Structures are given as C-alpha cells and as structure tokens.
Amino acid sequence: MRRSQLLRLVCLILILCCNFCFTLEAQQRSSIDKFLFHQGDNGLWKSVSYDDSHWRHIHQGLPDETGTYWARLHVEVVASGDTESQALFTSILGAYEIYWDGYLLSSNGIVGDSASTEVPGKIDKITQIPSYLWTDGSHVISIRISNFHSPDQLRSRYFVARLGSGPLSNSFFPLTMFGGFVILALYFLQLYALFSPQKVYLVFSLLCFSLASLLVAETWRNLLGYDYDWHHFRLISVGLLTFVVATLLPLYFLFQLSNKNKIKWMFPLILILLSIAVLAPTFDIKNLFMLLASFIFSLAIVFSAARLNKDGSKISCLAIISMIIALLFLPSNFMEMYFFPMFAIFIFTELAFFIRKMKLIDSEKNIALLNSANLEISLLRKNIQPHFILNTLTSIEQWIEDSPKTAILFIDALADEFRVLSNISHQKLIYLHQEIELCRSHLEIMSYRQNQQYTLQTENIDPMLHIPPAILHTLIENSLTHNRYTADITIFTLRQCHNLQDDSVELQLSVPISQYGHQATEGTGTGLKYIRARLTESFQQRWQFEEQADGNFWVTKITIPKSENMDEIK
Template sequence: MQISRTTLAVLVVWLAAVAAWLVVAKPDMKTVQILAGEMAPATMSADGELPQRPPADADWRPLDQRVLAGWRDPYWLRWRSTAPAVQGGADRALRFSLRGASRLYWNGRPLAGNGIVGRTVAEERPGRLDIVRVLPPSAGAGTDELVVLASSQHQGLRLLSADAFAVVAPAELLYGQAMLPWLIAAFATGALAAAYLYFLAVQRGRRRRPGARLLLALCAVGLALPMVEGWRALVGYAYPWHGPRLFVLLGLHMAAAMLLPAYLARHFGLSVPMGVRIAYPATLVAVAAFMPGFDARSAAVLLLSLLASAGLLLRVQGAQEERGPILALVLAGALAMAVAHSAFLDGPYFLLLAILMGFLLLRHAAHLRALDRHNAKLREERAQLSLQLLQRGIHPHWLMNTLTCLQELIEQAPPRASRLVESLAEQFDRLRDSSTRQSVSLEDELALCRSHLDIVGLASDHPLSLQVEADDTRLSLPPGILHAQIENALTHAGTGACAQHPFRLRVRRDNDRWTLELRSARGSAPHRGRGTGTRYIEASLATAYPDGWRFVQGVDGADWCGRIELTCAS
C-alpha cells in the first residue's frame, strides 16, 4: 500500500514528539542514586507520644508496596543507598513519594516534614504525595540513610500498591529537567486547543457534519487528559487526592476509548452490528472493573480502543487521504503500547491523541469549507432555477391561454371567471413570496400547489385535486419542490390524465427522517424527469440538506412516483 505524504507527515510529527519526550524524560542514571527500602510498624512510647527515632529492635522487613498500601497507623520507613556516599557532596536533592504524612531524617539530621504524622485521622494532617528536599552534604564515607516516620490515616480508597519510593539526584535534575517533558505536552495541548477553537469558529452557523458532536467530545477529553496527568508533576496535591485522580484518569481513558471508534464509524458512514455495539462497551467496563492496577486497566482500555479503531478503518472504502493518516497513527500507537506497556500512558498516548485530534479537527474544518463552497454554488444555481420557474409560472404562452379561457368564462360562466381571477391573484402572490424565501412550511407549499391546480382546472374545465395523507405536517421545505413536480406532471401527462388520476401525497415521519411520496398520472413523455424542474428540486434539496436528502422519481405501476427523503432536526 502506497503511503501518502499526509500519512508520512502525521507519523513523522508523532514520532518526533515521542522521541523528544523520551529524550528529556529519561534521566542520566549515572547521577541518580536509587535507595533500597525497608519498613517497620512504629511503637508508641509509654506516654503515648510518637517516637522520635526507630528502636534498636524495630521489626524491619523489606519494603513490600502491597502490604504498605494497607498500613494506616504510624510506621517507619528506611532507605539506604546502594553506593558509598561522596564526602562533602553538595547540590543533591531527594525526591520522596508516599501516600501519607511524614517526618524525614537524612543521616540522622531532620529535614522539613510533610504534613503532620498522627495516631488518628483527627491528629494527622495529610502530606503532599511528592516532595523534593535539598540534602545537606554527607559527613563521611559511609552510606546515606533516609529514615521516615509516616502515617496514612486519610486513605479513602484502598489501592493495590503504596508506590513509595526515594530517589537522590542532582537538584538541577529534580527541579529543572523534570519539567521539560511537560513543556512538550503543553505545546501539544496548546496546538490541540488552537485546532479546537478554529474548528468551533469554522462551523459556527453551519449545519453539523456527521459525528461533529462526538469529535468535539473526544477533543475535550484530549484537552483534559494531559491536564489531569500533569496535575501531579506540575502542581502536586495532598495524598488523599491520589485515588480520585486515578479514577478521573481511568474515566477519561474510558471516554476516549468509547468516543474514538464511535466517531470514526459515524464519520465514515460505517454500519456497526448491534451485537458489537453492546459487546464493545461491555468489554471496556469489564476490563476497567476487574483488571488489577489502574495503569493496567487504562493500558488495556486504550489498546482495545486503538485496535477497534484500526478494525473500523480497514473496512473503509476509499477516502485514502483521510483514512490513511488515522490508520497509521492508531496502528503505530497500538504497536508502541505493546512495546512500552503502561509507560505509554505517561506521555506518548496523549501526544498521539493531541496529534490525531488536531488532524481530525482540521480535516473536519476543511470539509466544512468545501461544503460552504459547494453550497454557494448550489445557491447560485438554485437562484437561477428559481427565476426560471418564476418566469415559467407567468410564461406568456401559459398566461395568454389562461386569459383567453378567462375571457370565454366571463361571457359563459361569470362565477367560474371570478374564481379564476381570485386564483390567479393568489398564485402570483404566492409565487412572488416563495421566490424570496429559503424555506416554507409544508402547509404553504401545499397551498401553492392547490392554487395552481385550481387555475388549471378552472381554465380547462377539468377539476384537479391533491389528496394528502400526513400524520405530521410540521416540516419546512425549500419553496417550490412539490409545485415543480405537479407542473411536470401537468406538462408531461396532460390535464385530462391528471384529472382522471388525482395527485396523491403521502408524508411519513420516522424520528428525524421524513419521506414525501407524490404520485400522479404516468404520462408517456420519454424525457420526463430530466428537465429544469428536476434540477431545481435537486439543487434546492442539496442546499437545504447537504448530507441528508435523496430524490428519486420514475414509473411505479400505473403511477409516476416522486419520492423525497430528508434527514433533519425537525
């Protein structure tokens, strides 16, 4: 399969963003000191006060994140470096993460604490989830040691892992370089926000294309995701907020997993079986509910979304310029997730989402601009055809014949002559009004048709009728589309045949879908259905309902049948 330039450009942009993210996010491991952790329950003193240092006989055990996640009462944590300390080593900082309040001691010297450790919920003041502390220089050549007295009384949600860790690194790395990946995320988010605003500006006042609301919702998720993801790294929060933030992230991932395939199916007009519509969200809910670990749940949900989207795109016929880049991105994302696992969630995923959303929004806006140009052309054509129909309605030959009949009726049947004059005045008034309006109600259109039939019937002495079967007539139509069909029938089938075979209009509504079926005399003209009237009907419908109309006409048994199908909000 040949790769288009657009596909290649989109892939290069995403790969470049991911590569930049990985370069700035990966620390220099030669300067990072990982500490080995231990844990032990804290024993209260005889007076019930919190201890100041761990006892010599403390029950130290290797740090078990799953066990620690369940501890609430005060406990001790201890980390020791795996390499000898550098005497006098300066400009070092500690990054410490723990869901709890804590007192910190570095080589026996106290550091600034984090919250207030307490024996009860009332005593404890929650600490922040992540803190950074500048470390004093090491005094000897031994190993560095961090001792922490902590409590986790405010854990509202029970999580599988405590995710407690301590890292020592140059202060520049912990304070400065940790922010660099989020500059890339901020750039991607800003580009997505700009595309979002551009899309809103372009579509204002225009008829929405299929899937527009789904795309807007997906874009909102794409904007919210890096903000919630970056909340911890950029702003920080007290540890009781960690559980709710994880649920919000999972909810955003679920929303993205639902919206992306739904938008693609709607945008490309793909039919999805009802069984799949039920099974897919049920699978997502089951994965989110029963898989262990938030990262595993989110990764599984997003992988399912990317695979489902790829499956839908493979069914699309044509539209390669738009389909190709989207398919390449979702396949690249699925491959990257299979390789990087949960690390994909920390940056590459919302970079993928931002680039994908930006592309979709700009393509959608391009569709709207193209549609505007097409509609402008249709409006111009419709204006010309409307003028032709207006001229046809007062065509000298037709008007001369009608006036000749009127002169005869004045002498022979004055009451009919009076009715004919009234019908002519009403017809001209309605034609003038219709030619200046974009749409008319179905009742007004039917009144125009009946007025025309009255004139023809009075002039020819062949009564003509229009029978209407409609449960709901609350519909607006482009002016003249039924009138044009009736004129065509009178021209091609003849007044006598139309008098013997009355016009019959049936109007049906199914939710937002309307069907108007007009039956008339069949006639024998070989070129019927290819004239000015038909072109006027099609141009009017295309202008009023760009993506939601269909007009077919032809012989149906003894009838000539014109069928209009509309999809509209009314």
C-alpha cells in the first residue's frame, strides 16, 4: 500500500469516528440535585417515614472528612412504560448501598467503618429499579456511603446520581479512533527514523501518541470502569497527558511552519501551563485552561504564518478557531464530547497537507534525480576539458625533458584533483574540508603550469560543514580564467560566518583582481549556472549568492542553511 493510500485510509477512519461522535444523541436523564445528606450511620435512615427535614442539601457540599454518611431523595413517580427511567445511575467516591423505600436494591463495594473494613466500590454503577417498586406516588431513595479511600481534593465535591441508564458506553468508536491515532503515530515515527528525519514528523508522531493515550485515559472509565480509589490517579494521568498535548500542539506548528523563534514561543507557554496546573482549583478547570492557552498560542503562531502566506497556515487557523469557540461556549462537555472529534478533524486537515506535501516532494525528488545526473556529467565535463588535458600533457612532456622531478610532482597534483573529483561528483553534499582539498589541488596544478604560487587561506572554517561539490572550485577556476596574475604569490581567502538569527552560514571567498584582467559583475556563464543549480538542488530556495568588488578583491558571498542531515553524505 502506498503512503498516500495509507493516509487516506486513516483519514476515513477518523471521519467516521467524528461523524458518530457528532451525531450521537445524549441520553435523557433526570438530574437529581435535591439529595439531602447527614453524617453518621443509622439503619432507621432508610425508612420512608423517617423525618429528614433537618438534613443538609447535597449542593451545600459533602463532608470534608472521611467517614460514613447517608443521602436521601424524595421522588414523585408517574408510572409509564419507559423502562429506561426505571434505573438509577450513581457515581460516588465511596462504597455504598442503595435502598428504595427501605428495600435494598444494590450494593457497590462493602460499606465499612474504617479504611480496613471498607471495600471500595466501582466509580460508576447502574442500579435497576424493579417494575413492582416503580409505582405511582412518593418514594424515597436512600444511599448509605463510606468514603475512607477518597482523596482530600475530591471528597467534598464528587456526588452524581440521576435517574436513567447513565453514560452510553460504546467501545467500538473510541477504540477505532485510538487505532487511527496509533497508526498515524507509528507511521510518522517510522517516517522520521528511516526515511526523512524532519523534526516535524517526530513532533507530529508524539502528538498522535499523546492523543491516543489521552483518549484511553478519558474513556477508560466508561469502557472498563475501576474502583473509586483509582479515580484520583486517572484524573492526574488525564491532567499530565493534557499538559503534554497542550505543549506539543504549538511546538508542532513551530516546526511545520518553519518558525525560527521556538524558544521565544515555548518558554512563556510552558510557564503558563505550569502556573495553571498549580493554581487552578479543579482538574477540569486545569485541563480546560491548559488547552485554551495552547489553542491561543497555536492560533498566534499560525496567524503570523498566515500573514506570510505560508502553505497550510490558513486551514490550520480555521481549525484552531473552531476549537476555541467550542471550548468557550461548551466548556462543561468539551473534553467528553467535542475535544477528540474536533482534534480528529484537525488531524485530518494536517494529513491532507502532508499528502499534498509528500506528492510535491516525490515530484521534486524525481526532477532532482534527473538534475543530479546532469550536474554530475556537467562537473566532470567542466573539469576534464580537451584543451585543459592537451595543455597539461604538453606541460608534462616539457617537464619530463627539463625537470623529471617537477613532472612527477605535477602528475601527483593532477592525480589528487581527479581523485577528489571522482569521489565527490556523484554526491549531493560534501564536507567543506573535501572542497578545500579540491581547491588546493587545483591551485597547485595551476602553480606548476603558470610558474607562480597560488595559495588558499582559510579563516574560522568548520571542516564538517555540508556544501554542494565543486562550487568554490568553480569560483577559483573562474578567477584564474578571467585574471592574469603576475605576483610571485597570489592568495585566495575563504572565511566562514555564522548568522545566529536564522541559523545560516555565510561563506566569503575573496580573490584578487589583477590589473590585466577582470571579474564579471553579473555572473551568467556556465560555471555560475552550475553553482546556482547545485545550490537549488541541495537547499531549494534557502540560499543566497552575491558578488561584489571590495577594493582590489572580488568577494563572493554564499549563504546556506546549516545542514544537520548527515544522511546526505554517503
């Protein structure tokens, strides 16, 4: 299966999941907010006739300390054929027993009088109300609760009870969406590790892994359930994964849109996220505000790129704005109902961008292969010209007769140049020290031929810098062609400067201008066409080539990105 076909398949999976999540109708439930509670433990409190008028309302807050308490609710029932209404959904941090008019309906865990005697119950439970109990008239729901394993942060806040079947649990679509995220994460991780080590692929893979993990943490409760004493750990894991997603999303845009100021953006974002994690009062507020901060930073990054008309920035801008609107207007249900479907749509838009980009890269790669072959032939043709070979052979014949030792040295220098040319002609990038070796071999040959000394001096050179082959060699060869040097020693100078602002490197080659020669101010010859073609092949449009006179020197400046791709050099 081709890469584009695989990505289209994953897109289809995510779209189906989003369609299900957006069209899923919420179940109708009767919220129960009139529960009364009282601390202590008395078997009479389950009785219908017990007077609970002095009990506190549940919305005033549950007990802050651990112990045993009761909750009661008076219900008016109008009997109907709706079987869904004959169930009670409860989510309570504790072990508990549920009574209907004094009759025990169900128990969840074992209610105890200490942490050692209590057995924690499940975080969620659905209790069926038998039809013979679901009759017209007034009824009392009584719940006996112990909460010795509940965490301090949640003890006084967490109590949910409503008539209805509770949250709809459907494992197919969350698991399908999880599979889509994992497939994408593994695909882009493999793409980064084996084929194209671009950091944007690694960040995108980590983002998909984080989303898959967050999806598991969010849906674990409804899919598999757990004892209530694990609820706090799940909330912590959701918060940590939300922090990771909130960090990776802006970082992805920084790499995707080639933003150079990554530290400038990420440092304040991480400070804000840490502040929210520490200061926000509840886990839900922490998660919502961390996502909101991440969306705002991402929108700022994408908007700045959209102003520069960078590819893919406008559609990403719309996706982030839609998520911000959903979070602001639907905060209570955002994480449960809208976050993952909307993020899946965002992933879909990014996949469309990647598919288009990969097609463009494949097309450019095919063109580059043809150009590379032509450039290799051009390099060899340029340096093995008939008149150069004939003149060289004539010089060798003369030296063999007059100075055999000089002839041997000349032949060695000529062999060195051809050896280096043979090694680098098929490569896209070479090390700078190889280029310098080639230039010095050529200058040594010309020193013998013209009976004067040519030298190349270097300043602040990184020998491991990557550059296209023979571009400096071509400049030096042009200078020897367009100038007639008469000094005993002619010095060429190569300098390297590093631009910290955009992490680029500038190479400056200074060659003397003789009074009997000239240097073309507008380079349009074969040699300069070769240089520009090689720069475009290696760095696309991320290079600059400038020439200008500086006193008695002709200075050529070549600016290229500092390559970190060691795989380019084989």
